[in-house]
Amino acid sequence: MxxxxxxxxxxxxxxxxxxxxxxxxxxxxxxxxxxxxxxxxxxxxxxxxxxxxxxxxxxxxxxxxxxxxxxxxxxxxxxxxxxxxxxxxxxxxxxxxxxxxxxxxxxxxxxxxxxxxxxxxxxxMLINIDQGDGQGCKVFTIFSNKGGIGKTSVATNLAMSLTELTGKKVALVDLNLQLGDVTTFLDITPAFDISYVVNNLNRIDESFLFSTLERYKNKNLYVLADPPYLEQAEEISADQINTVLNTLKSVFSYIIIDTGVNFDSKTIPALDIADNILLISMVNLPCIRNTQRCLDLFNRLGYESEKIKLIVNRYLPGDEIRVEDVEDVLGHSIYWKIPNNYLTMMSAINKGIPVSAVDASSPLNRNFVELAALLSNTILNKESKDMQSSQKTKNLFDFSKIKHFIQKLIQKN
Ligand SMILES: Nc1ncnc2c1ncn2[C@@H]1O[C@H](COP(=O)(O)OP(=O)(O)O)[C@@H](O)[C@H]1O
Ligand SMILES: [Mg+2]
Incomplete structure (x- = not known):
């Protein structure tokens, strides 16, 4: 340091x-x-x-x-x-x-x-006194106010791609404190978890973090797991989370934070500290409506529009609703699309390994690598953009017929 x-x-x-x-x-x-x-x-x-x-x-x-x-x-x-x-x-x-x-x-x-x-x-202890190092760290918080949308899938695979692509130290933090499943997705049983770290805040420094975060298969990926017991999650305060995240910033080059579905006081520090919030959505009405709510709230929290990167997960080129129309309704551009590939994703989850270990050449894995490249400003930028724009395929559905319906739904909320 x-x-x-x-x-x-x-x-x-x-x-x-x-x-x-x-x-x-x-x-x-x-x-x-x-x-x-x-x-x-x-x-x-x-x-x-x-x-x-x-x-x-x-x-x-x-x-x-x-x-x-x-x-x-x-x-x-x-x-x-x-x-x-x-x-x-x-x-x-x-x-x-x-x-x-x-x-x-x-x-x-x-x-x-x-x-x-x-x-x-x-x-x-609440202050990041190592701001000098922290400046070099990028924090990406994966969020969606809907469950089952792919947050943990994106968090784990993006963290893995960033680690492999950049060779830098990456921390993957499970802030879904009550229902976290990063450890399941990576099939690890860490000796320590975030509850242990917050109970030892007076000892928190670089060597303490490297001895408590779980190193994944000798790679530069380190996992800070959720606590095993619900009551431990209850005891963790927003200030403690803030301290932990700020200290991680002084040690790691990238921090990926997986979250739950709630805008609770413990999620806000992760949203605040993020350089970018990767807001995960899908192209269907309930998701679009929820995404609109999130964008409204982020606006009220004073986040700049560029801080929010909207990511469409489980994207199918032939979807009834076009992504351009989703952008139109949300008033926010879509930053990235992740293809729907249930078999590869389920195989990774069931085996407890990242998608790269299931099939490195699969379009799904290539997509995660390209997203990691874009977020870390590593090569591939042009190709990634080309790939994304080539995904903008022809609409199969007359969206104008349901546009007013979506807008009404959004206004109602
Ligand atoms: N790109 C994808 N293609 C196909 N299935 C996906 C994709 N992303 C996620 N899934 C599936 O969605 C389900 C929920 O994913 P998960 O990451 O647990 O969501 P969340 O963390 O938002 O609750 C999982 O069963 C996973 O297999
Ligand atoms: Mg999850």
Whole structure:
């Protein structure tokens, strides 16, 4: 691992003596660096959105209504940012309001160094202090709000293709905490699982991860499995998942995250951290409707449209509904199509091996390799695109007849 990067701090406080205390404290701390100090709330807020600090300190003693509103906005728009609030006013009512708006720590003024120590110590583990390495890591979260659509099939085979194609270290994380089946798809019985990792967060570093993640058949693919017992899954918090994912980022070149069907608090960190969400769908009405719901929600979560890569699984060139019309209804282009190949896929699943081990030359395996190439910016780009565009075959069905029906269905939801 390269030299650790410091935790970036941004301060928004109009009070000169507090600013001095913060500056002395964070400049002397070898783990932190100040990336901005602002007296004006709006200037500070704009800087947070632009600079994305790991921690922001906001004073709410003056103009507390606006300060709380901006804290709420920051917690929505830059979710990984940890917010420390400070105030001369420390009634329980004020503390509750600050926490509800999204603050993680409340520091009573005048500032005591001991309080800053405690707040920093408590939150240090939540921050990716190895951002330098993490920048080189790409995270792909496989999602669909419908089960049985092929998420785990895509996650395992894409992870395998990325490993073989790039030769880099790939982590495959099963965040379908209650019903995960990555271990079944790869026929492995890991000694440790995510529950063990979150219970040892104080030990989490590169060597700990390599000794706890299950290495797959001596390849550069490492699996972080779901916990064996439902109650263990219950105990894992969103913050812990965030810490684990951020630490993985500093160690691996690619992270593939398989998910369940729910938009629960434990899935959100995986969606937030993703460079790309691979939203899996199929070309049929219920799937299109659910995909539309997902796209709406992603929009409300503030994700850029380019972050979402729509993938049609089990694609059949002669499908009644054309993919162009699906794109039209969803207002989102289809990034990739994976062919329907039930026999090859089932054979892989039943044997507990990836598709590449069943039949490396099958169109299904070639498709996964090409998808991996596209996502990792490795060669094959042109051929992949050509292959995808050649899949756009003639429509066999007059889609205009059912288009209004799909739109009505979508509006209803
Ligand atoms: N491209 C494909 N072609 C044919 N069958 C597929 C394909 N992708 C997935 N399947 C089948 O779909 C079923 C559900 O896949 P799975 O990956 O478990 O979905 P999910 O994780 O979304 O619940 C499996 O039985 C698998 O064989
Ligand atoms: Mg699954």
């Amino acid at each position: 390269s030299e650790k990067k410091k935790i970036s701090i941004l301060i928004i406080d109009g009070d000169e003596s507090s600013k001095n205390t913060f500056t002395n404290y964070f400049e002397q701390n070898s783990l932190t660096e100040i990336i901005g100090i602002y007296s004006d709330l709006m200037d500070g807020y704009n800087a947070v959105i632009e600079k994305k600090p790991a921690i922001v300190l906001i004073d709410i003693s003056e103009n507390s209504d606006l300060a709380l509103e901006l804290i709420h906005k920051i917690s929505m728009q830059h979710r990984s940012c940890i917010i420390f609030v400070s105030s001369y006013e420390s009634s329980s009512n004020t503390i509750i309001k600050a926490m509800r708006a999204g603050a993680r720590e409340f520091i009573v003024k005048p500032i005591q160094v001991e309080d800053l120590n405690i707040a920093l110590e408590k939150t240090k």
